[in-house]
């Protein structure tokens with residue numbers, strides 16, 4: 001069953017020069033899938049994430065979530081839908097510095113005025129899964145980058161969203177912390193059937209996913225599915241990237257997995 005359908009989405013930015021950031025892009029994400037989006041700089045990845053998260057409206061085409069069409073929502077319905085059904089993980093973690101780890105994680109539930117019992121149960125469940133129990137009382141400036149990203153993942157999952165959107169979640173992490181965060185994303189995906197759409201420049205990060213969709217000049221370029229071994233998937237991702245082209249530096253974080 002598909003949880004997200006991108007149907008012939010085009011996004012044109014008008015200005016002195018008209019910019020077609022997405023051009024008739026179509027793909028679907030199945031419930032419980034972990035999908036990476038890759039493409040050279042300027043290929044439309046951020047625009048795609050903005051359209052999926054409904055920060056931006058497509059010029060034409062449709063984004064459908066589990067049969068629902070948010071383009072038809074009122075602004076209140078849209079705000080509610082984003083808050084309840086989407087989870088966000090960013091490169092910069094975006095934690096609130098004055099709140100503790102625990103307060104940061106439960107923030108989405110607090111905003112939704114959920115009963116304390118619900119908050120405590122979800123918090124206990126996620127802190128255990130993401131190994132955060134020991135640092136719940138700390139503030140963001142007292143924890144490592146990897147711990148900050150794990151906190152951000154817990155915050156993204158606390159309301160059990162339909163879809164998690166992750167934008168370069170390992171972009172600010174060293175290789176050990178990156179691996180830890182990716183393994184936890186895989187664990188949440190496999191054990192809890194969390195559906196994740198992740199933009200990344202990093203072929204190692206992409207190799208943790210079930211499928212990689214490559215876009216170029218705002219258009220669908222190719223997609224590959226993981227077989228059983230991550231190493232061979234990584235190699236196949238590199239092969240497609242070499243066909244995809246782009247500028248030197250677009251995939252600068254390539255290192256051996």
Ligand SMILES: Nc1ncnc2c1ncn2[C@@H]1O[C@H](COP(=O)(O)OP(=O)(O)OP(=O)(O)O)[C@@H](O)[C@H]1O
Nearest residue numbers: 013019020021039040041042043044045046047048
């Ligand atoms: N607000 C905007 N107004 C005009 N053009 C835009 C705007 N946002 C993006 N673009 C253009 O749309 C195209 C796609 O940009 P986008 O940021 O989506 O690419 P990207 O793949 O995320 O790039 P990067 O990997 O460098 O972040 C680019 O040509 C960009 O210049």
